[in-house]
Each structure stands twice: as structure tokens, then as C-alpha cells.
Amino acid sequence: MSKTAHTNDGAAAPATAGQDPLAISVVIACHDAEQHLARAIRSALAQDPPPAEVVVCDDGSKDASATVAASFGPAVRLVRHRTNQGEAAAKNTAVRTATSPWVAVLDADDEWLPGRLQAVRDLLTRRPELDLVTTDAQLVHDGRVLGRWYGPHYPFAWEDQRRKLLERNFVFGHVVVRREAFLAVGGFDPAVRHATDWDCWIRMAFAGARLGLVPEPLARYHLHEGSLSSDRGAMASSIATFLRRRLHELPLTAAERVTAEGTAREQDRQAARYRLKSRLATQGPATRAAAWRVLTDTGQPVRSRAIAGLAGVAPGLVGRVQSHRDTRTWIGPGDVRLPRTTAPEPPAAAPAPRRPRVLLTLPDRPWPADGGKRLRCSTTLRALADLPGVDLDVAVLFAGPPVPRPLPPGVRVATVLQVDAGPRRRLPGMLASAVRVVPWQIAVVRWGVARRALRPLRDQRYDLVWFGYSDHAVSLGRTLRGCRTVVDMDDVETAKLRSFLALPADSPTTRRAVRWQRRVERPLWAAVEERVRRIADTVVVCSDLDRTRVAGPRTEVVPNSYPPPAQPRPARPLPERPVLLVVGTYHYPPNVDAAVHAATRVLPLVRELVPGTRLRLVGRGGVDLLADLNGLPGVEVVGDVEDIDAELAGADVALVPVRYGGGTRVKVLEAFAHGVPVVSTRLGSEGLDALDGVHLLHGNTPGEMAEACRRVLQEEGLGTRLAEAAQRLHEQRYRPEVARAAVQRVARRHLGLPTEDTGPPAGSTGT
Numbered sequence: 001m002s003k004t005a006h007t008n009d010g011a012a013a014p015a016t017a018g019q020d021p022l023a024i025s026v027v028i029a030c031h032d033a034e035q036h037l038a039r040a041i042r043s044a045l046a047q048d049p050p051p052a053e054v055v056v057c058d059d060g061s062k063d064a065s066a067t068v069a070a071s072f073g074p075a076v077r078l079v080r081h082r083t084n085q086g087e088a089a090a091k092n093t094a095v096r097t098a099t100s101p102w103v104a105v106l107d108a109d110d111e112w113l114p115g116r117l118q119a120v121r122d123l124l125t126r127r128p129e130l131d132l133v134t135t136d137a138q139l140v141h142d143g144r145v146l147g148r149w150y151g152p153h154y155p156f157a158w159e160d161q162r163r164k165l166l167e168r169n170f171v172f173g174h175v176v177v178r179r180e181a182f183l184a185v186g187g188f189d190p191a192v193r194h195a196t197d198w199d200c201w202i203r204m205a206f207a208g209a210r211l212g213l214v215p216e217p218l219a220r221y222h223l224h225e226g227s228l229s230s231d232r233g234a235m236a237s238s239i240a241t242f243l244r245r246r247l248h249e250l251p252l253t254a255a256e257r258v259t260a261e262g263t264a265r266e267q268d269r270q271a272a273r274y275r276l277k278s279r280l281a282t283q284g285p286a287t288r289a290a291a292w293r294v295l296t297d298t299g300q301p302v303r304s305r306a307i308a309g310l311a312g313v314a315p316g317l318v319g320r321v322q323s324h325r326d327t328r329t330w331i332g333p334g335d336v337r338l339p340r341t342t343a344p345e346p347p348a349a350a351p352a353p354r355r356p357r358v359l360l361t362l363p364d365r366p367w368p369a370d371g372g373k374r375l376r377c378s379t380t381l382r383a384l385a386d387l388p389g390v391d392l393d394v395a396v397l398f399a400g401p402p403v404p405r406p407l408p409p410g411v412r413v414a415t416v417l418q419v420d421a422g423p424r425r426r427l428p429g430m431l432a433s434a435v436r437v438v439p440w441q442i443a444v445v446r447w448g449v450a451r452r453a454l455r456p457l458r459d460q461r462y463d464l465v466w467f468g469y470s471d472h473a474v475s476l477g478r479t480l481r482g483c484r485t486v487v488d489m490d491d492v493e494t495a496k497l498r499s500f501l502a503l504p505a506d507s508p509t510t511r512r513a514v515r516w517q518r519r520v521e522r523p524l525w526a527a528v529e530e531r532v533r534r535i536a537d538t539v540v541v542c543s544d545l546d547r548t549r550v551a552g553p554r555t556e557v558v559p560n561s562y563p564p565p566a567q568p569r570p571a572r573p574l575p576e577r578p579v580l581l582v583v584g585t586y587h588y589p590p591n592v593d594a595a596v597h598a599a600t601r602v603l604p605l606v607r608e609l610v611p612g613t614r615l616r617l618v619g620r621g622g623v624d625l626l627a628d629l630n631g632l633p634g635v636e637v638v639g640d641v642e643d644i645d646a647e648l649a650g651a652d653v654a655l656v657p658v659r660y661g662g663g664t665r666v667k668v669l670e671a672f673a674h675g676v677p678v679v680s681t682r683l684g685s686e687g688l689d690a691l692d693g694v695h696l697l698h699g700n701t702p703g704e705m706a707e708a709c710r711r712v713l714q715e716e717g718l719g720t721r722l723a724e725a726a727q728r729l730h731e732q733r734y735r736p737e738v739a740r741a742a743v744q745r746v747a748r749r750h751l752g753l754p755t756e757d758t759g760p761p762a763g764s765t766g767t
Contacts (some may be wrong), residue, residue: 175556233274372666586622
């Protein structure tokens, strides 16, 4: 049986001696909330670890809210007000009844997602100076997720929090607050009927409280027509009133006073607009006077003044138009216009859930998977297509002319679109770069062609949009709508440019004109990456190193991968005429630079140490760029091949002479999987869990690389030991199954699907 008390105000409950300093009590205030209360309580009790207690204050409900709370037995502490005293008083009673140092506020008609309290505890552990923490939240109406609380349109304020709180309430109301700090300012003010939480956060901030945010959406905020926050006119008047009251009570600086006065005036204007709307609905005698006040206020928006002017002349006509619109829609929190429901909202578990819909954009064809970019595209596609009960649409962008079979065999999707167009000419590309302030690589792409081709998908409301590259997100983010957004930043371009600019101008790909362009573009790429961090719910990178570089709180690792070969490579004796193999896609400038470096600087030194050594350059594209290498002693420019396995089987060393680039090199994983010993620059294997002398040999200068090649080619057993250790590392960390599991973990979390036990998260250290 639950503990039940009858109280009017509640006494402050003492903290328990020896209590966990991060213990959290959940408090719920409810009034006539029997329809939703059980859902809220269940979401609190389902937290892992669970809260210290759940306290429900029934604020004089006339329905069965108290019975619902009591049905949870000892798991819920129930306190009751005999009469309805208002939301602020009920929450204050619940907080005073709670016994933990921290109190989590949950509205009776909302719910939390798994992991919310643990995420807050983790933040409080890292930042013990915080007094109030909230998380991002999903906005839900009529069972459908509309978006998120925070975003570019409504960011959390990390700095200057006192003044920013006087400007807008940037705190999502499901806070976890230090109980002592909350009670020290008197809690919620019962005299403030609307936005009482905003008023409380202002008073706490001026008392010295620091506010923090967990940026993951770990709550669901349900929008209802009858909620307090949906009465926009009354809320605006209430906000203006309490702001003017605090002007006289709080120690504001001059700048803070200007901000508070400006916000109060804006709230007055909003209240005036809603008073006019109310008068138009009733067609009372004060309609024209209300219209005149809006029309003559030069601070009102132009559209509102125009409507007010028309209302002053023809109030009946404007009222009928407004009435027709209001029968179909209503304005919810944040001035979001929402469709009206024709029937009471059913219980959350009653309707069958809508199948989640996901859109995946890919920067290359996922089939055939014969290159690093294509392998990553294929892995992501297979992972999302394998999610049960999910409809997947795919858009392959600017990967060449459409082909009959762009998807791997056996992969089924709802829709697949292939979009291609040649790049812009130089002058239009330069203009696009200047106007959009983006790098040439983005400016030269004809994104207008993509937007037109993607029109069939624009009307879809996707639960998740997974952008396969950063430029897709910044150029198509407004075209393709999704409740959640994931961006695959498998190349951190600023890191690539940093390594490029550290090189001497000693090859066609590093000549001075190219270096000048890269210097200009480096800040542009930094701006692109910052924009991706802002708009993405999760940024996906390919290594822990890149996660550190991106340095965002919502970054996950999806490692690059390579499938194991069908047949194991047989043991090879020390060769008489050794073969060094460089594999790459030679449309990609870092690979061209690596090939030139290997042929002109590394191979001659190797041939001095091991005469007769040959270098084979294998891969698609770049025939014109590599043509000058074909006549060099020992160099064979092979080009594209149908069977890369045969090339790897005939190689004695996989050479990775990469001098600049981003992400992790799939060519290294390819050699690991096939059991070919690898000699690489340090940059060539960065981001991988590969150790020099254990899985491969490193050499940064041509001489060091040549000596490493000699050791593999001439020291008995060295190549075999390296290859076997590398194969074990590949099996543990870089199989496609590992990468697909990482993709699915991210997608399941954003789609609210059950999380399967798929092993340790990608990026964690394996044994």
C-alpha cells in the first residue's frame, strides 16, 4: 500500500544521513490526470538505476488520479491536497516531501525515455558545481514526434545565463534540481499561474545557481490543447507581470534590466495580439479598439499589424476566417500550429505504433563495394535495412550515372533514388562558394538538381534522416525533414587540411596554388563542421581519435570495416622478386600523392636494399595523374581490377605511404583481413588500434619506410607474425558485423527501438 498523507503545504523533509549525494527523487504534480499519470510514473520507475523514490502530489483531483498513483503500491509516495491549489503549490509540496538531495520534476502528462536519470547523474559527476540540469526532449502531438525542444531555432544558453533567462526560458521544464537550492529561493511562486518554472529559474540564477544540459533527447513532451502552456495569451500576460515584478526585487545589472524590460514589452505585444484574436472570436464591442492597439504599435510584426488593420475595417470577415482556421488547428507552445483532434487522445498503449521511417543519403554507390567509401556506404545501408519494422528510403547522390542495380543483393528498401549531375563550371562554382561561404568541394556540386530529384521524398516526415556525408547535411538539411538527424563525418576535413598544409610543395597534389586554396578553405570547413555539430542529433565518426577532434557531446564511433576473404591466404616464403602493393581510389588526391610518393621516393630506396622489388599501383581512377609513373623502374600502374583478392594474394607487403588525409584507411583493414604484412606511415594507420611492431611497421620518411619493407621482406618470420596479429585485430574490431552493430545502436536509440545486446560499443578498447 502506498504511503498517503493529507497536507495543505507539506513540511520540509530532512535528508537521510549517509545518503548518496547524487540520489534523485522524482516528483510529479497532478490534477485530473488519470488518463496519463500511469505512463509518467512507469517511465520514472523504469529508469536504470531507478530513482530513490517517486513522490506524487494529487492537487485536489476530481477524477481517479490518486487511485492511479496508489495502484503502484510502495513504489510511489502519494500526498494529497484536499482542494486544488495550483501547479506551483502542488510541485512545492512534492519537493518538500522528497528526501533526496536532488529532485527531478516530471509533468503528469509527459514521460521520460530510458537512461535520463543516469545521463543527468553522469553530468553532475563531471560538473559538481551545477545546481540545475535538464535534457533535450521530443515534442509529441497525437502520438507523432514533431521534433525536438532544442535546436538552432531554440538553443540552450551556456554563457551569460542570468541575462539570457530574462530574454527567454531556455530551460526545458523537466529539470533535476538541487533540492536545497530550490527551497532556498522559495520554490515555485503560487502567485504566478503561467510559466511558473521560468520565474523560478530566474530567481535561482540570480541566487547563484548554475544551469547545465544533457543534449540528448531523453524525455517526451506531449502537446495538448487543454494544457496551461497552450493558453498563449494568458501566458504572455503572466510572463510580463512577473518580469516587471522581478525588476524591482532582483539585483539586475543595467544590461539585464534592459533585457527584462524588452522581454516584458514583447510579451505585452503578444498578449495584445491574443486579446484581439479573442475579440474577433466573440465579435464584442471592443474588437475595433483591440485592433487599433495592435495596428498603432510599431513594435508589432508587420503581418500582425496588417491583420489588425483589416480587422478594424471588417472585423466580421476576419473573425470568420480566423474561426474557420481555428476549427482545424490550434497554436501550441512555441507558436507551433497543430491540427485539432476530433476525439479524446487514447491511452498511449492503445493504438498500434506507426512504422518508423528512415531516409539514408549516400555519397557513393553501395554496390559493388570495391572501395573504402563504397564499403562504408554498404555497411550503413545493410545495418539500417536490417532493422525490424522500419521503412527505409535511400538516395544515392552524385555517384555517377544511374545503374540498374545500385544496391547489394538481398537488401530491400522502400524507395531508392539515384541523383547525378556534372559539377558546376569554374565561375558559377566560385560564385556559389562566395555566396554560400562554403568550400569549393560543396560549392561546385549542383544541389538544386538534387533538391528537384528528391521532391518525391519531401512530403515524408522521417523519424530519422541519416546523412552519409557532411555536405549532404548542410546542403539538403532543409529539404529532407527528420525528427532526428545523424551525420556521418567519416572524414574530418579540418584534420585532413592540417596534415596537407604540413607537407612541402613537392608533388602535383601539393603544389603552391593548391596549398593556397586549402588555406582559404580551412576556416570554411571548420564552419561546416561546426554547423554539423549544431544541427545533428548525432555525429558519426570512424575512430576515437576523430571523436576527440570533433569534440561534440553527441559523437559516436562507427568504425570502418572490411569483410574477411573467402579463402585464407597461404603462407608465403621469403620472396625472390618482392611485390609492394599500393591500393587506392585515385580520384582521391591523398591517394594520388601517396602513389607518387611511393613510386618516386620510397621504391628507389627499397630497390637499393632489396634488388628486383616491384611496386604495383592498383585501383580505380587517376590514370592521367599516374601516367608519368608507368615508366619508372619497377613501377606498374595496374588500374582497376576485377579481383582485388588475387592482387593481395600476390603481394609481399601492403604499402600505405599516405602523407595526408582523414578518417581511417580501409586499405589497411583490407590488408589485415587478407593477412598481408603492412608498412605504413603513422598517419596512414592513425585512428586504428594497430601497434607498431605488433600489427604493422611504421615509417614516416622514405628511408624509414624502405627499411621497414626490407625487414618484412628479409627477416624470417616477421611478416607472418605481423600478419597473424593484424588478422586477429581485424576479427575483433573491424569486421562488418561490428560496424553494423554500431550503426544500429545509434539508429535504435533515435527511433526508440529496443536495444539489442550487440557487444561493446565501437571505439571501446578490445582485448
